[in-house]
Amino acid sequence: MLIPLSSLLLSSLCLCLLIPQHEAVAFEFPPAFKRASSESSTPQPPVTLFVPLNFDSNGRYTVNISLPTSSSQNQSFAFALSTSTGYTSVAGQGCSSCGGSPTYSVPSSIEMGTSVQNVSVLDSGVAGPVMNQTCNLHLQNGSSWSWTDQSFIVANQSNSIFSSDISGVLGIGTNSREGSFNETPMAFWLANNPTQTNFSYGLALNSPNDASSSSNDAGVLHWLAPDENSYEGDITWKTLIASNSSSTVNADSFVEMDSWNFQGDNVNISAYTGLLTVVDPLFNDLVFPQNEARTIYGAIPGSSRQDAISATTVYTLPCDTQLQLTLTFGRPSRMGPDIQPISDISRFQLKQLLRLC
Numbered sequence: 001m002l003i004p005l006s007s008l009l010l011s012s013l014c015l016c017l018l019i020p021q022h023e024a025v026a027f028e029f030p031p032a033f034k035r036a037s038s039e040s041s042t043p044q045p046p047v048t049l050f051v052p053l054n055f056d057s058n059g060r061y062t063v064n065i066s067l068p069t070s071s072s073q074n075q076s077f078a079f080a081l082s083t084s085t086g087y088t089s090v091a092g093q094g095c096s097s098c099g100g101s102p103t104y105s106v107p108s109s110i111e112m113g114t115s116v117q118n119v120s121v122l123d124s125g126v127a128g129p130v131m132n133q134t135c136n137l138h139l140q141n142g143s144s145w146s147w148t149d150q151s152f153i154v155a156n157q158s159n160s161i162f163s164s165d166i167s168g169v170l171g172i173g174t175n176s177r178e179g180s181f182n183e184t185p186m187a188f189w190l191a192n193n194p195t196q197t198n199f200s201y202g203l204a205l206n207s208p209n210d211a212s213s214s215s216n217d218a219g220v221l222h223w224l225a226p227d228e229n230s231y232e233g234d235i236t237w238k239t240l241i242a243s244n245s246s247s248t249v250n251a252d253s254f255v256e257m258d259s260w261n262f263q264g265d266n267v268n269i270s271a272y273t274g275l276l277t278v279v280d281p282l283f284n285d286l287v288f289p290q291n292e293a294r295t296i297y298g299a300i301p302g303s304s305r306q307d308a309i310s311a312t313t314v315y316t317l318p319c320d321t322q323l324q325l326t327l328t329f330g331r332p333s334r335m336g337p338d339i340q341p342i343s344d345i346s347r348f349q350l351k352q353l354l355r356l357c
């Protein structure tokens with residue numbers, strides 16, 4: 001797939017995944033993708049906007065967006081976030097495969113596009129005609145961040161994207177698969193802030209599995225700029241790898257994970273493989289490729305493979321199994337058994353204790 005140069009020039013985008021009050025890992029495009037600053041001095045960085053996140057019933061992260069509909073000036077809908085696409089979609093009225101969520105009725109003043117747009121995100125997807133609409137993203141302090149001419153897929157067909165409490169998806173990916181970065185909210189802001197060289201956001205996410213959190217507080221999206229008070233220490237930078245025609249996974253970009261380690265009672269397995277990963281809050285399962293999964297579960301006594309459920313395979317494990325999973329993003333990208341441990345400053349590690357029953 002050829003990506004038009006004009007869209008690349010605008011597509012400098014920094015994402016920052018924050019574990020509150022801890023380390024952070026940030027993803028950015030390689031330098032060739034950045035818009036050169038035309039000013040000799042760098043512009044003032046924008047002020048962080050705090051966008052509260054809620055969980056839907058499946059533990060997915062949602063924001064509130066209000067839109068004019070055919071019956072209301074301003075109806076609020078829950079939109080899930082996805083970094084795997086830059087397309088925004090909303091469940092259209094009458095869509096029978098849209099999960100039973102509140103649907104969107106197009107105002108009569110809105111002109112619908114004639115062609116059907118189709119987007120796939122991993123194994124899910126939506127399709128429908130396209131409209132442009134004004135959006136208001138609800139902020140923590142009661143105000144909202146508004147923008148115009150956001151293009152929406154008004155879904156009349158969908159597969160596992162919407163749910164009973166998700167009516168839309170806000171695409172905060174790059175749209176590199178379609179080469180249409182200009183259909184993203186980030187492009188709107190860059191077009192209106194021509195001296196800025198990049199768009200950044202941060203995600204400070206709470207875990208949906210955190211039993212101590214009975215509230216619906218899923219964390220905060222730091223819009224326009226990551227909030228520096230939300231992390232400590234240095235940021236580990238990883239360059240996003242854009243999807244290309246040989247990619248078999250439906251996502252705009254990938255992050256290279258440098259190593260992973262599973263540790264448990266009788267298990268200690270590591271791999272330094274430079275695995276390409278999709279980091280997307282739309283999916284809160286950790287999914288490993290089959291080869292790696294076989295290695296891991298093969299080492300756990302008593303584990304067995306279940307029948308494949310759609311594209312993934314599920315394993316059952318003995319109830320008393322406890323594993324700690326450590327994912328490392330950061331240099332050196334390849335380690336051999338003879339390489340000395342590296343300083344923590346250049347690495348980002350995510351540790352999770354997995355209790356399996």
Ligand SMILES: *[C@@H]1O[C@H](CO)[C@@H](O)[C@H](O)[C@H]1NC(C)=O
Binds near residue numbers: 014046199
């Ligand atoms: C992004 O732009 C800000 C100015 O708004 C600048 O301070 C910062 O260095 C830029 N970051 C990158 C990675 O280019």
Ligand SMILES: *[C@@H]1O[C@H](CO)[C@@H](O)[C@H](O)[C@H]1NC(C)=O
Binds near residue numbers: 054062138
């Ligand atoms: C979104 O709107 C609903 C209903 O108006 C409200 O209950 C919820 O708290 C809002 N969530 C956020 C994150 O603003």
Ligand SMILES: *[C@@H]1O[C@H](CO)[C@@H](O)[C@H](O)[C@H]1NC(C)=O
Binds near residue numbers: 073144
């Ligand atoms: C819709 O609501 C937001 C606040 O949630 C407000 O900023 C915006 O002006 C409203 N738009 C209209 C057309 O009423």
Ligand SMILES: *[C@@H]1O[C@H](CO)[C@@H](O)[C@H](O)[C@H]1NC(C)=O
Binds near residue numbers: 111
């Ligand atoms: C949406 O707006 C863009 C330009 O901002 C325009 O090119 C496109 O045709 C519009 N689409 C519709 C369906 O109105």
Ligand SMILES: *[C@@H]1O[C@H](CO)[C@@H](O)[C@H](O)[C@H]1NC(C)=O
Binds near residue numbers: 116117118127128
């Ligand atoms: C969407 O894309 C898929 C795969 O390319 C295709 O099978 C499907 O027919 C498309 N749907 C529409 C509505 O274009």
Ligand SMILES: *[C@@H]1O[C@H](CO)[C@@H](O)[C@H](O)[C@H]1NC(C)=O
Binds near residue numbers: 114116127128129157
């Ligand atoms: C979705 O909308 C498009 C364009 O309006 C139409 O061609 C298509 O048949 C519709 N599909 C469904 C499942 O309603």
Ligand SMILES: *[C@@H]1O[C@H](CO)[C@@H](O)[C@H](O)[C@H]1NC(C)=O
Binds near residue numbers: 047049141142143
């Ligand atoms: C909410 O925060 C934004 C960004 O800091 C600010 O522009 C706006 O005035 C604030 N609104 C209120 C009601 O405090």
Ligand SMILES: *[C@@H]1O[C@H](CO)[C@@H](O)[C@H](O)[C@H]1NC(C)=O
Binds near residue numbers: 244245246247276
């Ligand atoms: C396509 O992406 C893969 C990684 O997904 C990479 O290994 C390969 O070199 C890329 N091919 C091209 C032509 O860029």
Ligand SMILES: *[C@@H]1O[C@H](CO)[C@@H](O)[C@H](O)[C@H]1NC(C)=O
Binds near residue numbers: 263268269270
């Ligand atoms: C697990 O293996 C790694 C190397 O693969 C080693 O550094 C670590 O000490 C081992 N941990 C335990 C508890 O044996």
